[in-house]
Amino acid sequence: MRKHLKRTVFAATALGFATAFTLPQQAVAADDIPVGILLPLSGSVAPIGINNRRGHELAIEEINADGGIKSLGGAKLVMVDGDTQGNPNVGISEVEKLAQRGVVAIMGAYQSGVTFPTTQMSERLGVPFIDPVAIADSITEGRGFKYTFKVSPLASWYARDQIRFVIDASTAAGSPAKSIVLLHEDTLFGTSTAEGQIAAAKEFGLEVLADISYGKDTPDMTSTVAQIKHLNPDALLMVSYINDAVLVTKTMKELDVNIPIIGTSAGHIDPAYISNLGADADLTLTVGEWNTDLSKTGVAEVAKRFEEKFGVPMNGHAAETYMSTMVLRAALEKTGSTDRDALRDAIAETEICGDANILPYDCIRFGESGQSPEAQLIVLQIIDGKHQTVWPADVAAQSPVWPVPAWSDR
Structure with a gap:
C-alpha cells in the first residue's frame, strides 16, 4: 500500500x-x-x-x-x-x-x-x-x-453567533438590543449569509429593520449609510469584502453614524482593513474562527x-x-x-x-452527520489597531467595547 x-x-x-x-x-x-x-x-x-x-x-x-x-x-x-x-x-x-x-x-x-x-x-x-x-x-x-x-x-452558525454576541454584549451593557440592519454584498456569500442572519434574528427575538444588498464594486455608499442612520438600529451586521468594508466605515464616519459594526470575517478580518483605515478601524467587530489571544x-x-x-x-x-x-x-x-x-x-x-x-x-467530536456539534465562532474587536477576542466570555482576552462611542469621542 x-x-x-x-x-x-x-x-x-x-x-x-x-x-x-x-x-x-x-x-x-x-x-x-x-x-x-x-x-x-x-x-x-x-x-x-x-x-x-x-x-x-x-x-x-x-x-x-x-x-x-x-x-x-x-x-x-x-x-x-x-x-x-x-x-x-x-x-x-x-x-x-x-x-x-x-x-x-x-x-x-x-x-x-x-x-x-x-x-x-x-x-x-x-x-x-x-x-x-x-x-x-x-x-x-x-x-x-x-x-x-x-x-x-456550519456556515449558518456564523450568523447565529453574530446574533448571540449582539444579545450578550448589549445585555451586559444594560440595554438589550432590539433591532438590527443587515448590509451585504449581493453574491452568494452575502445573500446566503443574510438568510442565516434573518433566521437567527427571528430565533433570538431581534427585529430586522432592513435587509440591504449592494453590488460589491459599488463606488459610493452615502445614500445607503444615510438610510441606516435614519433607521437607527442597535447594530449593523455586514457581509463585505475589503474594499466595501473600508468604504462603508469611512462613510459612517463622514455621516456621523455611531452604530456598532459586526462583520462576517472576510473584509473585516483582513489586515488591510486596519492598514487602510488606521485608527478609524478601531472598535469594529467581526466573527472569526480563532485568534492567538484566546x-x-x-x-x-x-x-x-x-x-x-x-x-x-x-x-x-x-x-x-x-x-x-x-x-x-x-x-x-x-x-x-x-x-x-x-x-x-x-x-x-x-x-x-x-x-x-x-x-x-x-x-x-462528531455527531451522526459528521459535524462537530460544539464548534462555534468567536467575536473579535479591533482595539488599538489589533484584532482582540471579546466573545465568548470564557475564552475572551477582554470585554467588548459596547456601545461604541461617537466618532467625535474616539
Whole structure:
C-alpha cells in the first residue's frame, strides 16, 4: 500500500506572489502512514491553501517528534499532497489519485465548492475525509455520509453567533438590543449569509429593520449609510469584502453614524482593513474562527511555534488544520490500524476536549452527520489597531467595547 513518492512542485501564481512555492520532497517508507492533504496549492487561492497546509505540517512534525503513532509501533505520518488548483473537477481527480497512493485518510479541501464534490468521491471510495475549514452546511447536513467528518462550524452558525454576541454584549451593557440592519454584498456569500442572519434574528427575538444588498464594486455608499442612520438600529451586521468594508466605515464616519459594526470575517478580518483605515478601524467587530489571544491553555504556545517555524502569525484556518491533524492522530492511536474502515469508526468515536483542543470550545467530536456539534465562532474587536477576542466570555482576552462611542469621542 505504501509507495515511494516523487518530488512534486506547485507554483503559487496568485496575485502578489511572485515566487514559486515548492513542496518538500517526502518519501513514504514502508512503516510510514501516508495522509492525503487536499488543498489549492496553485492558482488564485494558493496563498490560502499553502497557509492551511502549514497547520497540518506543524502538527505532523510535532506528532512524529513525540514518537509517531505509538499504537502502530511509532510509525510516522507523512503528507501526500493533492493540488485541487481551486477546481472541483481537479479536486475529484486528486481524491482518486490519493486513494490509489494508499493514504489512510484525506484532509481538505478549504473551499466549500471543492469540498462538497470531493467528499462525495471520498465517500464512494471509502476513504475517511476530515474537513478542517470549509463551512457550507451541505457538506455534512442531509447527505447521510459515513466517511466525512467536519471540524469547522456550519456556515449558518456564523450568523447565529453574530446574533448571540449582539444579545450578550448589549445585555451586559444594560440595554438589550432590539433591532438590527443587515448590509451585504449581493453574491452568494452575502445573500446566503443574510438568510442565516434573518433566521437567527427571528430565533433570538431581534427585529430586522432592513435587509440591504449592494453590488460589491459599488463606488459610493452615502445614500445607503444615510438610510441606516435614519433607521437607527442597535447594530449593523455586514457581509463585505475589503474594499466595501473600508468604504462603508469611512462613510459612517463622514455621516456621523455611531452604530456598532459586526462583520462576517472576510473584509473585516483582513489586515488591510486596519492598514487602510488606521485608527478609524478601531472598535469594529467581526466573527472569526480563532485568534492567538484566546484565553485557553496551549493557544499561545502553539501560535508561537507556528510563527517561529513559518515566519507568519498563525490564523484560524491554520489552527483548524492543526487540530484536524490531531483528530487523525487520536483516531489512529485508538484503532491501532491503518485500515480505512477501522479508522473511519475510530474517527467517529474520537473526542479531543479541554486543554488538548486549542479551538474556542471544549470538545471536538462528531455527531451522526459528521459535524462537530460544539464548534462555534468567536467575536473579535479591533482595539488599538489589533484584532482582540471579546466573545465568548470564557475564552475572551477582554470585554467588548459596547456601545461604541461617537466618532467625535474616539
